[in-house]
Each structure stands twice: as C-alpha cells, then as structure tokens.
Amino acid sequence: MYQSLGIDENIFRIGESTAAALADRFAEIDRTAEICQMKVVAAMQKNRVSTECFESSTGYGYNDLGRDTLEAVYADVFHTESALVRAQITCGTHALSLAMAANLRPGDEILSPVGKPYDTLEQVIGIVPAPGSLREFGITYRQVELLPDNSFDYDGIRAAINEHTKLIEIQRSKGYLTRPTFSVAQIGELISFIKGIKPDVICMVDNCYGEFVETIEPSDVGADLVVGSLIKNPGGGLAPIGGYIAGKSEYVEQCAYRLTSPGLGREVGASLGVSRSFYQGLFLAPTVVASALKGAVFAANLYEPLGFPCVPNATEERHDIIQAVTLGSAERVVAFCKGIQAGSPVDSYVTPEPWAMPGYHSDVIMAAGAFYQGSSIELSADGPIEPPYAVYFQGGLTWAHAKFGILMSLQKLKEAGLLPGKG
Numbered sequence: 001m002y003q004s005l006g007i008d009e010n011i012f013r014i015g016e017s018t019a020a021a022l023a024d025r026f027a028e029i030d031r032t033a034e035i036c037q038m039k040v041v042a043a044m045q046k047n048r049v050s051t052e053c054f055e056s057s058t059g060y061g062y063n064d065l066g067r068d069t070l071e072a073v074y075a076d077v078f079h080t081e082s083a084l085v086r087a088q089i090t091c092g093t094h095a096l097s098l099a100m101a102a103n104l105r106p107g108d109e110i111l112s113p114v115g116k117p118y119d120t121l122e123q124v125i126g127i128v129p130a131p132g133s134l135r136e137f138g139i140t141y142r143q144v145e146l147l148p149d150n151s152f153d154y155d156g157i158r159a160a161i162n163e164h165t166k167l168i169e170i171q172r173s174k175g176y177l178t179r180p181t182f183s184v185a186q187i188g189e190l191i192s193f194i195k196g197i198k199p200d201v202i203c204m205v206d207n208c209y210g211e212f213v214e215t216i217e218p219s220d221v222g223a224d225l226v227v228g229s230l231i232k233n234p235g236g237g238l239a240p241i242g243g244y245i246a247g248k249s250e251y252v253e254q255c256a257y258r259l260t261s262p263g264l265g266r267e268v269g270a271s272l273g274v275s276r277s278f279y280q281g282l283f284l285a286p287t288v289v290a291s292a293l294k295g296a297v298f299a300a301n302l303y304e305p306l307g308f309p310c311v312p313n314a315t316e317e318r319h320d321i322i323q324a325v326t327l328g329s330a331e332r333v334v335a336f337c338k339g340i341q342a343g344s345p346v347d348s349y350v351t352p353e354p355w356a357m358p359g360y361h362s363d364v365i366m367a368a369g370a371f372y373q374g375s376s377i378e379l380s381a382d383g384p385i386e387p388p389y390a391v392y393f394q395g396g397l398t399w400a401h402a403k404f405g406i407l408m409s410l411q412k413l414k415e416a417g418l419l420p421g422k423g
C-alpha cells in the first residue's frame with residue numbers, strides 16, 4: 001500500500017522502526033486520551049444529551065436546547081461555572097478578542113507575563129495599530145518577557161502589575177514561536193503567583209492547541225477564562241466553525257453580551273445545524289488529539305536523528321500538538337510541505353508554493369488538504385521562508401494518516417536530494 005502511494009521501501013522501513021520504538025510513549029498518550037474521553041462522556045451524560053439536542057434552530061435561536069446543553073457540557077468538561085460555545089464565534093482570534101473586549105473597560109490594562117502573544121492578537125490589542133483595536137478604546141497593554149531559560153520572570157511580573165491591571169493573557173502553546181509550551185502545572189504556578197499579588201485580576205488562558213493534551217486544563221488550576229477554537233482540538237475535526245470561552249459566570253456572561261448585544265446575551269444565536277457536529281467533534285476530540293500527538297512525536301523521532309533540530313525534541317513531554325522541525329533551507333521547507341500536501345485526502349494533487357501572506361514578514365508556504373478550510377487539527381504544515389527555515393506542523397485526524405503524511409514529507413525531501421549524507 002505504501003509503495004503504491006509513493007513511499008519507497010527504505011523510508012517505509014525507517015518509519016516502521018521509528019514507530020516501533022515509540023510504543024511506550026504512545027501508550028501514555030492513549031492513557032491521557034482515555035481519561036479525557038471519560039471526562040467528555042461524563043459531561044454528556046450528566047447534562048442528559050439527547051437526540052433533541054441535534055435539532056437545528058434558525059432566526060433568533062431562542063430556546064435552542066442543543067446549543068444551551070452543549071454549553072453546559074463544555075462547562076463540565078473544563079470544570080467551569082459557565083461556557084459560551086457558538087458558531088457565531090468565527091475563529092480562535094475572535095474568541096480571544098471577544099473575551100478581552102467584553103471584560104475590559106477604558107483605563108484597564110492587559111498584561112502578558114509570557115512575552116509576545118500570538119501574532120493575530122497584536123492587532124486585537126493594538127500592539128500593532130489596527131482599526132477597532134482595544135487600544136483605540138483606551139485599554140493599555142504591557143508584557144513581561146520570559147527569562148533566558150524560558151522560565152517566568154516573577155520579579156518582572158510583580159513590578160508590572162499595577163492598579164490598572166485587569167486581565168492577564170497567558171498563551172499556553174508556543175504557537176509559532178520557539179519558546180516551549182507551558183504545562184498546565186506551570187500555568188497554575190503562574191496564576192497562583194499573580195493572584196497572590198492581585199486576587200481580583202482576570203486570568204485568561206489562550207488554550208489553542210492545548211485542549212486534551214493533558215488530563216487537566218488551565219481552568220483546573222485557577223484560570224478564570226479558557227478560550228479556544230473549534231477548528232482546532234476540541235472540535236475533533238468535525239466542527240466546521242466556532243469558538244468557545246469557558247470560565248467564571250460573570251466573565252462568560254460579559255462575553256455573551258458582547259458577542260450578541262447588551263440585553264440579549266446568550267438567549268440569541270441560532271445553531272444553524274451545527275450542533276450535532278459540535279457534540280460529535282467534542283466526543284471524538286480526545287482520540288483525535290492523541291492521533292495528532294502521536295504524529296508529532298513520530299516526526300520528532302524521525303527527523304531529529306537525521307540532524308534536524310526539533311521543538312519539542314524527540315523525548316520531551318508534550319503540552320500542545322505543534323511540532324517544529326528546523327530544516328535549514330528554503331528548498332527543504334518547500335519539499336516538506338509538498339509531502340504533507342501530497343499525503344492529504346483532499347487536494348493531494350495540488351502543489352503548494354511560497355507566497356506573501358498578510359501578517360507575515362516573509363513569504364510563507366502552507367500545506368493543507370483539509371475537509372474544513374484552515375482546520376489545523378487536520379494534518380497541516382506551514383513554514384515562513386526565512387532563517388532558520390523551520391517548518392511547523394500539526395494535526396492528523398487519525399494516527400495512520402499523520403504517519404503517512406510525515407513519511408511523505410521525508411520521501412519528498414529524499415526525492416529532491418535534500419537529505420543529509422547519502423540520503
């Protein structure tokens with residue numbers, strides 16, 4: 001089968017021996033998935049999810065049982081008082097922007113104690129001037145860099161907290177940076193430290209790419225709000241759109257009033273037929289995340305021995321699903337992405353090319369043959385064409401597909417004569 005799909009015998013063998021050596025790691029990943037699966041099932045049973053929940057509403061969406069029950073399910077999965085889970089939240093950036101705009105007022109300040117936030121938030125906050133940014137509403141921003149060893153700068157954070165500090169933005173995943181992703185335990189320590197200084201500050205965690213990677217979530221260790229995208233982990237590959245905000249009722253309610261309108265809040269917002277996909281996606285999410293994690297661990301163990309630095313490295317514990325591989329040249333980044341594309345179930349015949357993208361300084365190449373546009377819980381890769389020529393990839397709805405896509409990336413590197421040594 002692999003041969004007929006274009007994987008040669010040598011690459012296939014390397015893949016087999018790499019995967020065989022990972023049995024213990026994979027068992028550990030499966031164990032986490034099992035616990036997360038039980039969390040999801042328990043939340044669905046407790047809230048009496050029924051066939052009626054899959055009905056659709058239109059128009060105002062009053063009394064949408066499926067939507068309201070799903071929000072209760074999310075609140076139970078994340079162990080929070082409340083949750084807002086909506087198709088009207090268009091993406092992760094929107095969810096984060098909403099959570100901040102809803103809970104901040106002129107004169108308030110945001111603090112990021114973990115360095116620069118995710119690229120798209122620069123314009124939301126107004127770090128980069130943009131129409132409609134929080135900055136235009138008189139909301140200020142401060143950040144404290146991580147220390148050189150990537151630990152929290154506790155002295156710096158203490159000094160940065162002041163009478164205006166209202167919301168702390170903690171990004172769990174490294175995103176497309178080279179710092180490590182924080183574990184939930186580390187986030188818990190950071191939140192306790194901050195609450196020790198200012199107990200009433202809102203600690204919000206950008207949870208994108210982190211859901212179900214561990215058995216606990218940031219909301220289990222003191223986060224007031226956890227925020228993420230449904231076309232990443234918690235949508236399980238089935239949610240066609242959407243975002244969630246889970247946390248303390250008073251803060252989540254503010255988000256509902258900002259999303260729709262003061263006075264209306266969560267009462268409106270038709271589910272337009274997506275409820276079943278939201279439920280089923282959440283149900284599948286723990287094992288889908290496990291598949292993506294296996295792919296990431298597999299890739300690090302395949303590429304690192306070939307001399308390509310990996311973040312996280314081959315043996316490190318995982319706290320999100322992103323894998324960075326430093327390939328060292330533009331040609332290799334292109335070949336890698338072509339392999340991921342060629343391994344996709346959709347659009348496998350197209351050839352990705354580097355292109356100028358809004359928000360990026362250099363050309364970027366993106367590979368995605370996904371069922372849902374931009375869905376990065378599906379196997380996808382992108383790489384800015386600039387030193388150190390690293391490619392970031394994530395996702396994989398099934399482990400078998402993640403494995404195949406990664407082997408295909410190696411195959412394309414080999415065919416282009418870009419592997420070190422004899423190849």
Ligand SMILES: *Cc1c(COP(=O)(O)O)cnc(C)c1O
Pocket residue numbers: 091092093094118120171172173174175206208209229
């Ligand atoms: C993906 C991501 C976002 C933004 O989500 P979009 O759905 O792309 O808008 C924000 N933060 C992190 C860490 C992410 O990975």
